[in-house]
Amino acid sequence: MYYCCACGRFSYYFSRSSDEKCESVDTEVGAETSPSGLDAAPKPKRKRLCVYNDAWKSAYPFICSVSQNKSRVYCQLCKREFGVGHSGEGDIKSHITSDSRITAEKDSKQTNLLTKFMSSSRKVALENEVKAAEICMLYHSLNHCHSYCSLDSQ
Numbered sequence: 048m049y050y051c052c053a054c055g056r057f058s059y060y061f062s063r064s065s066d067e068k069c070e071s072v073d074t075e076v077g078a079e080t081s082p083s084g085l086d087a088a089p090k091p092k093r094k095r096l097c098v099y100n101d102a103w104k105s106a107y108p109f110i111c112s113v114s115q116n117k118s119r120v121y122c123q124l125c126k127r128e129f130g131v132g133h134s135g136e137g138d139i140k141s142h143i144t145s146d147s148r149i150t151a152e153k154d155s156k157q158t159n160l161l162t163k164f165m166s167s168s169r170k171v172a173l174e175n176e177v178k179a180a181e182i183c184m185l186y187h188s189l190n191h192c193h194s195y196c197s198l199d200s201q
Contacts, residue, residue: 096118096132096133097118097131097132097133097134097135097138098117098118098131098132099112099113099117099118099119099120099131100135100136103120103136103139107139107143109122109123109124110122110123110139111123113128118130118131118132119131119132120139122142122148124148124151124152124155125147125148125150125151125152126151127147127148129142
């Protein structure tokens with residue numbers, strides 16, 4: 048079998064000049080044929096990767112999409128990037144059961160957040176008022192020569 052450039056099909060006869068017409072066979076361009084003329088198995092379809100779905104954010108709040116690659120997600124808890132291209136949500140479920148994820152989850156529960164140690168703006172304002180009152184009382188007691196014992200009785 049020969050490929051005919053004039054008609055774009057496979058032919059049993061080879062045409063040397065473009066003026067001659069060929070007797071073409073009803074096969075598509077790119078179809079694989081065996082030497083015996085029988086059709087071979089068709090080419091497998093190209094597999095497509097799954098991409099991040101925004102609906103997963105409500106079910107799994109710890110993941111977010113990666114901007115460069117839509118078939119990968121980032122886990123904010125264990126700070127890892129992993130792919131969801133092969134089985135989509137199944138990849139997320141398998142990540143949840145992975146050892147590294149379970150360890151990161153335990154560590155995050157044991158670790159205190161820094162916000163627990165930080166004061167809010169209301170607490171800071173109240174603490175500043177208390178400090179100002181204490182300084183005023185100390186100044187008053189020193190200015191009028193009061194003893195420290197007399198300050199405790201008020």
